[in-house]
Amino acid sequence: MSDKNTIDGKIFDFAYELAMRDATMRTAFTGTTIYALLGKRNPSTKCDATFEQKENASRAKNAVWRYIEGIRTNKGYKDKDEHDAIFLRTAKKVIDAFKEYRDGGSSFTFGNAQKLINMTAKYIALGFYMDDCREKFQYCHCPMDGIMVEKVITLLEGREDIRETFGLEKRGWKGVLRDTAWSKIEKAEEGYDRFQLIVDSLRGDESVLEVLGAQRPVSRLEFDFCVWGSDEDEG
Numbered sequence: 547m548s549d550k551n552t553i554d555g556k557i558f559d560f561a562y563e564l565a566m567r568d569a570t571m572r573t574a575f576t577g578t579t580i581y582a583l584l585g586k587r588n589p590s591t592k593c594d595a596t597f598e599q600k601e602n603a604s605r606a607k608n609a610v611w612r613y614i615e616g617i618r619t620n621k622g623y624k625d626k627d628e629h630d631a632i633f634l635r636t637a638k639k640v641i642d643a644f645k646e647y648r649d650g651g652s653s654f655t656f657g658n659a660q661k662l663i664n665m666t667a668k669y670i671a672l673g674f675y676m677d678d679c680r681e682k683f684q685y686c687h688c689p690m691d692g693i694m695v696e697k698v699i700t701l702l703e704g705r706e707d708i709r710e711t712f713g714l715e716k717r718g719w720k721g722v723l724r725d726t727a728w729s730k731i732e733k734a735e736e737g738y739d740r741f742q743l744i745v746d747s748l749r750g751d752e753s754v755l756e757v758l759g760a761q762r763p764v765s766r767l768e769f770d771f772c773v774w775g776s777d778e779d780e781g
């Protein structure tokens with residue numbers, strides 16, 4: 547990983563910590579404290595992170611750093627398949643790093659990992675995003691959380707043509723999309739892949755782009771920027 551004293555390292559640290567808070571906020575993960583996940587001293591208890599906690603935190607953070615470096619260097623990943631394969635490997639490394647942290651039924655799931663990775667990419671994109679940088683982020687995913695699921699549901703209302711593609715044409719289709727909380731998803735196949743494909747259908751639809759006020763087709767990550775925060779929702 548880059549030296550923490552370089553500007554690249556400091557910007558990544560800032561983005562990663564914000565993303566970790568997003569990935570574990572409220573009851574999304576209760577297996578341990580965010581300070582243990584970050585390998586930092588807990589200001590409330592005045593306790594330093596243990597050696598093991600620091601090691602686990604470093605493993606997860608380095609995995610996400612390498613994923614982000616794949617975006618930042620040259621023109622990013624060569625195609626969607628390469629990106630998605632590395633994304634899934636990164637998620638697995640993060641999950642493995644935190645597998646010992648459990649609290650009853652709470653473990654660091656794929657849902658937590660995808661939000662950590664995707665939100666880190668989102669915050670990094672904010673740091674230097676311009677039109678000439680779009681290509682680097684073109685394969686990044688749309689972070690999945692409760693707000694984005696509801697935004698997607700709103701955009702799907704009245705769009706039987708898109709819903710039918712995903713078997714969502716019948717009554718109760720909204721409940722299908724809300725069925726599994728994002729933080730409880732254990733595998734990409736449990737709703738996450740479908741969510742990204744629905745985003746693909748929406749972001750490529752001219753009428754949806756008009757509603758979003760987008761002047762051109764958008765990537766999955768740009769879709770998140772366009773849709774999230776369009777009202778007063780949080781979290």
